[in-house]
Amino acid sequence: MTDKNAWPQSPEPIWRVGKQQSPHSALTENIETDVVVVGGGITGITSAYLLAKEGLRVVLLEANQVLNGTTGHTTAKITAQHDLIYDEFLNHFGKENAQLYYRANVEALKFIKQTIDQDSISCSFSEEDAYLYATTPEYARKLTNEMRAYQQLGIHGEFVNSLPLDLPIKAGIKMPNQAQFDPVAYLTPLLNSFLQNGGRIYEKTVAVDVQKGTNPVVVTKNGSTVTCKHVLACSHFPFYDGNALYFSRMYAEASYVVAASTKSEFPGGMYLSAEDPKRSMRSHTFNGEKLVLFGGESHKTGQGNRLSDHYKALKFFAEETLGVKNVLYRWSAEDFYTLDKLPYIGPVTSKQDNILIATGFHKWGMTNGTTAALLFKDYVMGNTNPYQDLFSPSRFYADPSIKTFLVQNADVAGQFVKGKLSVPKKKISELKQDEGAVVRINGRRAGAYKDQEGSVHLVDTTCTHLYCEVEWNDGDRTWDCPCHGSRFGVDGKVIEGPADRPLTNLTDELE
Numbered sequence: 001m002t003d004k005n006a007w008p009q010s011p012e013p014i015w016r017v018g019k020q021q022s023p024h025s026a027l028t029e030n031i032e033t034d035v036v037v038v039g040g041g042i043t044g045i046t047s048a049y050l051l052a053k054e055g056l057r058v059v060l061l062e063a064n065q066v067l068n069g070t071t072g073h074t075t076a077k078i079t080a081q082h083d084l085i086y087d088e089f090l091n092h093f094g095k096e097n098a099q100l101y102y103r104a105n106v107e108a109l110k111f112i113k114q115t116i117d118q119d120s121i122s123c124s125f126s127e128e129d130a131y132l133y134a135t136t137p138e139y140a141r142k143l144t145n146e147m148r149a150y151q152q153l154g155i156h157g158e159f160v161n162s163l164p165l166d167l168p169i170k171a172g173i174k175m176p177n178q179a180q181f182d183p184v185a186y187l188t189p190l191l192n193s194f195l196q197n198g199g200r201i202y203e204k205t206v207a208v209d210v211q212k213g214t215n216p217v218v219v220t221k222n223g224s225t226v227t228c229k230h231v232l233a234c235s236h237f238p239f240y241d242g243n244a245l246y247f248s249r250m251y252a253e254a255s256y257v258v259a260a261s262t263k264s265e266f267p268g269g270m271y272l273s274a275e276d277p278k279r280s281m282r283s284h285t286f287n288g289e290k291l292v293l294f295g296g297e298s299h300k301t302g303q304g305n306r307l308s309d310h311y312k313a314l315k316f317f318a319e320e321t322l323g324v325k326n327v328l329y330r331w332s333a334e335d336f337y338t339l340d341k342l343p344y345i346g347p348v349t350s351k352q353d354n355i356l357i358a359t360g361f362h363k364w365g366m367t368n369g370t371t372a373a374l375l376f377k378d379y380v381m382g383n384t385n386p387y388q389d390l391f392s393p394s395r396f397y398a399d400p401s402i403k404t405f406l407v408q409n410a411d412v413a414g415q416f417v418k419g420k421l422s423v424p425k426k427k428i429s430e431l432k433q434d435e436g437a438v439v440r441i442n443g444r445r446a447g448a449y450k451d452q453e454g455s456v457h458l459v460d461t462t463c464t465h466l467y468c469e470v471e472w473n474d475g476d477r478t479w480d481c482p483c484h485g486s487r488f489g490v491d492g493k494v495i496e497g498p499a500d501r502p503l504t505n506l507t508d509e510l511e
């Protein structure tokens with residue numbers, strides 16, 4: 001590609017290019033094992049790898065294809081610098097808990113580095129300094145408070161007034177010796193090791209329920225079951241809720257990445273803006289060429305405006321910062337936030353201690369997902385772990401949980417009503433090629449997409465999770481739910497939960 005205005009037609013994450021995994025068959029019988037891991041991202045694969053190494057019998061169930069969830073679409077900075085977080089955690093949870101959070105993430109980074117060294121994994125791992133920067137006086141003040149929290153908590157960091165990158169800033173915090181890697185290249189050898197240690201993987205196998213008990217039974221969509229001693233829900237959004245109403249305690253945020261070759265040399269380091277719109281940068285050498293991954297433009301899933309504009313905004317930022325030669329890849333994904341921003345890792349409810357969940361990594365899942373796997377190993381092996389209480393999904397900190405709970409659920413209710421009342425403005429006949437829109441057909445609301453060949457794909461826009469109305473995402477050609485973040489393909493197939501059933505396909509109604 002030589003034309004700098006050329007644009008990758010379809011979203012594709014750089015990590016998956018040329019790295020198709022050999023497929024695994026679906027589960028079609030009832031089986032028995034020690035541990036069932038549901039979900040083949042960093043959390044599930046690391047957990048499966050660790051537990052198979054301990055000699056346990058482990059089965060990994062994956063709804064689609066391993067490494068094609070958020071882990072396949074991340075920017076893969078491995079760091080304990082999680083945006084502006086430590087001042088907030090210090091105020092809400094106290095010094096000890098804020099320190100524990102930092103330590104858990106430092107240990108996760110160490111674990112990743114050690115695993116790479118021990119298993120000689122080639123995954124473009126490099127140590128980099130992480131920078132959080134502010135371009136406005138307001139956020140420079142927030143960074144000052146954050147730096148004060150670093151000092152109180154004993155976090156390694158340095159206040160800086162400029163960046164190695166030519167970007168005017170008001171203030172910055174450097175966290176030295178963090179890292180970046182290629183997540184698919186890192187996790188593929190872990191998967192192979194898991195298989196060599198007797199692990200079994202079933203793809204195209206959607207877990208839909210758990211029959212709880214001493215030996216819980218994971219039920220899959222086609223009716224096959226796996227009886228086990230422990231269930232690890234590593235499905236990004238927990239596939240099993242245990243009546244703990246996780247959908248009311250979390251929300252999804254989408255963000256975007258553009259991978260480009262640049263005119264100015266990237267000086268190394270990993271960067272994140274403290275203010276919105278978020279701007280993130282790191283480099284990755286691909287086919288011998290150094291590319292910069294420009295990320296950001298976060299918004300609640302299904303609630304952005306013209307979603308393709310987010311890619312354009314990142315390209316504009318790339319142009320302004322380093323100059324763009326070519327944009328080679330672009331992609332987007334979402335991640336979940338809990339009410340208090342601490343991940344939920346542990347028993348799904350206090351009464352079901354053999355069904356564990358890990359979710360809510362708030363865009364920091366390389367370390368938090370690894371922390372979850374290490375914690376899961378200790379839960380399953382019956383060992384104590386210093387981070388058990390901190391991440392317990394049954395914890396409750398009144399501040400900020402209540403406030404966020406009310407705001408989040410008012411937003412969900414608002415989106416629910418808005419979706420039901422919105423009047424479709426487009427007719428199917430008005431759709432251009434490669435355009436999607438909400439339309440009215442036979443008196444009902446439907447989602448129509450006219451593909452590049454001119455065929456129309458029609459779906460019922462009512463989300464199968466909790467019945468909000470999905471919205472068209474023109475950036476990725478998906479139907480996204482503004483309430484809880486489920487995403488569906490143009491024919492209704494589930495791309496991302498919590499929904500586990502497709503949108504009803506209405507294409508037949510066109511005939």
Ligand SMILES: Cc1cc2nc3c(=O)[nH]c(=O)nc-3n(C[C@H](O)[C@H](O)[C@H](O)COP(=O)(O)OP(=O)(O)OC[C@H]3O[C@@H](n4cnc5c(N)ncnc54)[C@H](O)[C@@H]3O)c2cc1C
Binds near residue numbers: 071239257364
């Ligand atoms: C754009 C973007 C950039 C990011 N950048 C960074 C970064 O730089 N550093 C960082 O630390 N974090 C980052 N994150 C966050 C990080 O990528 C995620 O937190 C992490 O990948 C989540 O991993 P996971 O294993 O929990 O989920 P996933 O990788 O999504 O894996 C879950 C798997 O479960 C499967 N599944 C779901 N439901 C079922 C079911 N019912 N049955 C069977 N299987 C099921 C899915 O198909 C999927 O494969 C970023 C996130 C985004 C969106």
